[in-house]
Amino acid sequence: MSEERYLTFALGKGRLAKKTLELFEQIGITCDEMKDKDTRKLIFVNEEYKLRFFLAKSPDVPTYVEYGAADIGVVGKDTILEENRNVYEVLDLGFGKCRMCVCGPASAGELLKHHERIRVASKYPNIAREYFYNKKHQTVDIIKLNGSVELGPLVELSDVIVDIVETGSTLKENGLEVLEEVCPLSARMIVNPVSMQMEADRIRKLVGAIREQLKIQS
Ligand SMILES: Nc1ncnc2c1ncn2[C@@H]1O[C@H](COP(=O)(O)OP(=O)(O)OP(=O)(O)O)[C@@H](O)[C@H]1O
Numbered sequence: 024m025s026e027e028r029y030l031t032f033a034l035g036k037g038r039l040a041k042k043t044l045e046l047f048e049q050i051g052i053t054c055d056e057m058k059d060k061d062t063r064k065l066i067f068v069n070e071e072y073k074l075r076f077f078l079a080k081s082p083d084v085p086t087y088v089e090y091g092a093a094d095i096g097v098v099g100k101d102t103i104l105e106e107n108r109n110v111y112e113v114l115d116l117g118f119g120k121c122r123m124c125v126c127g128p129a130s131a132g133e134l135l136k137h138h139e140r141i142r143v144a145s146k147y148p149n150i151a152r153e154y155f156y157n158k159k160h161q162t163v164d165i166i167k168l169n170g171s172v173e174l175g176p177l178v179e180l181s182d183v184i185v186d187i188v189e190t191g192s193t194l195k196e197n198g199l200e201v202l203e204e205v206c207p208l209s210a211r212m213i214v215n216p217v218s219m220q221m222e223a224d225r226i227r228k229l230v231g232a233i234r235e236q237l238k239i240q241s
Pocket residue numbers: 035036037038039080081082098099100101102119120121170187188189190208209210
């Protein structure tokens with residue numbers, strides 16, 4: 024009889040990782056080694072269930088999953104939309120809730136209303152392009168930034184930004200506001216299409232257990 028292969032998980036580093044591991048713990052899947060903040064180890068194994076976990080930069084998670092280097096990934100919907108990889112999105116995990124929004128000074132509202140050719144700064148150029156060109160049919164100039172995107176309008180690099188809003192405090196502290204909502208976001212589970220077939224039973228059981236756990240919590 025062939026030995027069961029490891030099911031590999033790629034988890035986005037940062038805000039979502041802790042919640043993801045908590046959720047796995049609630050359904051009995053533990054990986055204590057991963058909690059050690061000082062470790063330089065990259066891959067963690069749960070021998071009992073034949074699982075492997077690794078943390079990766081969020082935008083790389085859909086890449087690992089598309090190529091099958093990971094069977095399953097957990098990442099924000101923003102990253103899924105931006106990276107547009109060939110993966111199945113199987114579950115909304117319900118945490119990491121926030122919104123993708125067009126933000127700027129109140130005065131930029133007029134520029135949006137009149138479909139002016141504005142400058143849009145964003146860490147998410149593909150989401151910004153999809154929204155302005157395909158949804159709003161508005162020609163804009165998109166400027167890619169890698170963080171602290173709110174600086175864009177403050178230093179006049181851009182008229183508006185497309186960025187994540189959670190509590191709204193970053194906007195408020197910088198005299199900016201939400202002008203339009205692009206879409207709601209939360210953490211999602213994604214699966215490699217081949218793994219979905221080859222490991223159908225294990226993945227179905229896992230997704231079922233998580234879904235039940237999420238129901239209990241809500
Ligand atoms: N306030 C928030 N700001 C950013 N992301 C948020 C927020 N709230 C929830 N999220 C979700 O958490 C995910 C991870 O965000 P986080 O900033 O921790 O990691 P990241 O995208 O890898 O960023 P970086 O590498 O720049 O730190 C986001 O992709 C998003 O789906």
